[in-house]
Amino acid sequence: MKVRLFKPSVGTDELESIQDSFNSAWLGLGPKVIEFERQWSEYIGSKESVGVNSCTAALHLALSAYRFPEGKKVLVPALTFAATAMAALYNRLIPVFVDIDPVTLGISLEDLERKVDKDCVAVMPVHFGGHPVPMDDLVSWAKAHGLKVIEDCAHSAGGLYKGKALGTWGDIGCFSFEEKKCMTTGDGGMISSDDPELLKPLRPARWIGINKDTWERYEDYQLGNPDANSWYYEISDIGYKYNMNDLMASIGLVQLKKLDGMNRRREDILRQYIAGIQDLDYIKPAFPYHLQDSSYWAYMVRVQDRERFITHMKENGVATGVHYLPLPMQPLFMKYASETPVASAVWRELVTLPLFPDLTQEEIEYVNACVHSYMD
Ligand SMILES: Cc1ncc(COP(=O)(O)O)c(C=O)c1O
Structure with a gap:
């Protein structure tokens, strides 16, 4: 017998949902991404979510939302996937490696206390393997030190800690829908927060800095908005090609139900x-x-x-x-x-x-x- 390590659980429901996007011939960033963002927010109990093409992108953009000055420090666990610490480097910040708790394998609160200093601006707990970091203790510790909390929930979509969804304890939660994870969109990620203003700049940031994505311009045009100028957009800041697309969201909408x-x-x-x-x-x-x-x-x-x-x-x-x-x-x-x-x-x-x-x-x-x- 041969047994695989991981296997996405996908079938005809996901295929039919993709077919639906094929029928409308809208495959890129479009209405399904918007609907998936809405349903995801509702599911975890968060005010706002932004769909991206990976959790790596989610962590990068989440940290960028604070525009921390170059050279500040971010506390990350030593035992995690590279994307957690890579997010610090992408933002020209310094990762400070924190030891893990010997029992839970999550970031150690004792070692956080030892490693924190005045240059630290954020902490990125990872619910390692899906096992929750004690977020009540971590969040109150972080608040006392004036640190932002970005939860890396790549391993833990849909989990609760003390009855509250993982990813909603910190300031921003980041999720992975890569093929091996708790649910999948092939590749994909989500950024969620209760602070819509904080996430606002991340929409252009996931779309090469463009202030209106193609779907928004199309919608304006379709609605016959007399002020709609369908070709005009502005780029005021650096952006990336990090968007989720409707094919991913087609799968995601079905997977979310499962x-x-x-x-x-x-x-x-x-x-x-x-x-x-x-x-x-x-x-x-x-x-x-x-x-x-x-x-x-x-x-x-x-x-x-x-x-x-x-x-x-x-x-x-x-x-x-x-x-x-x-x-x-x-x-x-x-x-x-x-x-x-x-x-x-x-x-x-x-x-x-x-x-x-x-x-x-x-x-x-x-x-x-x-x-x-x-x-x-
Ligand atoms: C802890 C952790 N953070 C972030 C990521 C990045 O996720 P993605 O593959 O969606 O970029 C992973 C991927 O395995 C991970 O394990």
């Missing part, structure tokens, strides 16, 4: 996985999975002699992954490295095992059996 169901299915699978390893001493869940209102993107474990375990799983046809080599160990980020001993130790034990809603019962049991046969 998101809660997919997250509940992930919880079911994780329950079976965790029950399956509870008696083993050489493998443990990576963090204290809380399987309610959750959005665990990945099934992560801590295992002894990781490379041998990965080889064992591979020989049995089970795909595995490692998330991640801590960023301070990457050549680009080495010069920003500081003491992050927990991240440097813990990542050596981490392995990601298959998790996606369409896993079959047979596959789940097979993965568990392969984990058991590791020490046989």
